[in-house]
Amino acid sequence: MRQTPGKVLAVVAGVVVLAPGCAPDTSTAEGEYRVAVLAASAQNGYNQAVYDGVVAGAEELGLTVDVKILDGGFDSTTQLSQLQTAATVGGYDGVIVVPHDGPSLAGAFPLANSVPVITVLNPIGPDVDDMEPQVEGVVSTVAVPPSDAAARQAEGVVDHCADLDPCKVTLVVGDLSSPLDIARRDAYRGVLGEHANIEVVSTVEGNYDRYQSLTAVSNSLQSNRDVDVILASADQMTLGAELALENAGIAPESVYLTGGGGTTEAVRAVREGRWTANYLNFPVSMGAAAMEQLANAMTGRPVETVVNADTVGPEGVEPYATRETLAGPEAEDFTGEWNG
């Protein structure tokens, strides 16, 4: 319910921003481009970092680009409307989307006008693990299959558990009504389930929220104080899990604690040894990579249909980070590309 006003505002804001484009292209001088960044939520640190990357990427390419960010308010319908409007009356030369719900957003395609669309973080289409463009109009995806990333996280747990029997694991996933999080959970279970010594004692939802994760993990610890591993899919939830451990009188560093996202807090926690590992994301670099592909599309050059988001970060920074990898000569100055 609380999101409703936000949704209304987002739609109104979208119309206001898009309205000047009712006469497409008239305001664009030659050699200048208009790009819309459709954020799942403009109030979210990750999305803001992608936007920053798009702006920085355009500057790096030497292009004159007018970049507008639209707030999807974490709502599929709002974002779908924004995409349709941007492609019809928006007057944009290209669109970069951070989908809130990739499968739902597929309903906007094919777009009324042929505007190249780049998707970042998640694909647009029914298969959350298929990075190749699934609908006509999407020209490139800058992402990593969530199941692959989750499996890599789980493999780190397997290594840690090698000498433990049983090795008790708590999974903290985002929202199990989302196909993305179901894919992650299934990937975790798939990898961990192959090892008889590993026991998943609890699976809780953290809803990408530190407070909700604190609550859920605190509850789980009531019956599983001897947990060896807490594997979370997002850093906000790992931070909540860390607080839950502290509240329960358990030193976080005594547990294999890991998350995903690569926030500045996560990078610091791994460096300080409070967390064992972290799956780093590079949203600023991903935004820049998306802008590069969009520029290719807008200028008629070849486009890479899939850009592996794990490869776009700073040189020498291993995405599946541990204290050791972050101590490397090329990674020692890396502090994370976003916080949230």
Add this chain to the structure above:
Amino acid sequence: MTAITAETQRKAPVRPLLLAKDHAVLILLAAVVVWLSVASPAFFTSANILNILNQNAPLAIIAAAGTFVIVSGNFDLSTASIFAVASVCAAWLAVETGNPLLALVAAPVVGMVLGALNGLVVASLRIHSFLATLASSMVYSALAVLITGGALITVDVDGFADFGRGSFLGVFIPVWVLAAVVAALWFLLSGTVFGRHVFATGGNAEAAELSGIRADRVKVLVFVLSGLAAGIAAAIAVSRISSGQPQAGAGMELQAIAAIILGGTSIHGGVGAVWRSVAGVFLIALVGNGFDIMNFNPQLKDLVTGLIILAAVALAAVGRRRR
């Protein structure tokens, strides 16, 4: 005399269904406690009970104060937004001043001011509280985003986390705060003239006015209380996680209203009690706790919570029909 007789006749036979109607939330609360105690040895332990109380202190505080708003015949849809603004203000002040006390005291003050604005809009402009607080929630949410720029404010100031995570005599400080707030609000609603004015205003505002009650002032005060409670809850939450974020508390206003109604307070105003709302909060909380400690499929949590709310409402409705 006739009324007294009718009331006496109504109360004389304490029929089971009447009891069920009046105490549906307690009956279900007891049933869930018994079931969870049998199902999991980890449930009925002092550690877990304190854990549940501690976790849900912010929501219970908001619901306790929200009872005044509902009993007075109003709605407050802005509590989550007030919670967010108070959270980010506290975090911002802590970072800027390095003074944790000042920052944490600011949260309830901010909450009270925003609550007063709600009350003034409702009372002076004669706008229905549902619409007024829906609009103000949008304004306050935007304010929270503007304060933070949409980003997270991480607080690394000594002493800031003590309020949300510290304990006194083995009990978490938020649980003490919850007990104090609930006791004070319970007394205020059921033991003072102001409380009776709240009931009268919610029962029939015009009749209350004709009886000499300044209903507008009552409305302003109940929104002040609601804002104050949201601010206290925010102080606990922001201290607990040492960070302020503009999306903090999303959905909390509906959780609080659901708990208040689940407890048995009338959505039409004029009837209700603080203890009922607190019981409603903990009934819903027990479901979440039970799912987590017994590792049930989280995808079923909303289903079970919804069924329990329906059961409570149905129990109350059956009693009402028989009555």
